[in-house]
Amino acid sequence: EIVLTQSPGTLSLSPGERATVSCRATQSVSRNSLAWYQQKPGQAPRLLIYGASSRATGIPDRFIGGGSGTDFTLTISRLEPEDFAVYYCHQYGSSLYTFGQGTKLEIK
C-alpha cells in the first residue's frame, strides 16, 4: 500500500498570499496518478487536479499541481476567501487506493 504523507497539517495564511501543500508517497505513484481534492465542511470532496498537474473542469488557474514520482505539490497562487478548506492528495495508480491525511488551510 502506498502511504501518502501531507505537510503541513495546518497552514495559516491570509487572502492574497500563496499556499503550498506537499504530498509525499512511500513509493513511486504509477503514471503520476495523483489527484488533489478540496473539501469544505458538510460537503463532499471536489476534484481540483488529476494526473498530478491537470486542472479539472471549472477549476481556477490559481490552483497549480506539480511534481512526479514520489513528491507532489499543490500551490494556490493567490488565496481567495473561498479557498480556505481542507485539501487531500489521493493516488489512484494502485488498486489499493489511498489518501493523504489532509491539510487544513485556515485564515490567519
Added chain:
Amino acid sequence: EVQLVESGGGLVQPGGSLKLSCAASGFTFSGSAMHWVRQASGKGLEWVGRIRSKANSYATAYAASVKGRFTISRDDSKNTAYLQMNSLRAEDTAVYYCARGETTVTNWFDPWGQGTLVTVSS
C-alpha cells in the same frame, strides 16, 4: 448533469447490517468503475472498495479494514451501485460517499455523491 446520490444510511446496532445505494445519472454508468469512500467525523478520507465495469468483469477490491464484511455490487439496468455492510462495528461509523472512478478516458474519482451517514451504536 453528472450526479451521484447516496441513500440507505442510518443507525444500526453493532453486529448488524445495512445496505447503501448510489444512484447515478448524467453519464454512462455501465462503463464506469464505482468506488465507496468513507469519512469518520473530523477525520480524513478512507477508501472502502470499488467495483469495475462489465468490460472489466465487475472486478471488486476492498480495503483490509472491511474485507470479508462489506460487499460492493451494481445493477447497470438501474444505474445504481450498492454497498452491503455486515458485521458492523462502532469504527464503521462514518459518512459514506460513492464516487465514479475508472472510465475509458479517466481514472480519478469524480464526481462524488453528497454522502450518507452510517452510525453504528447500541
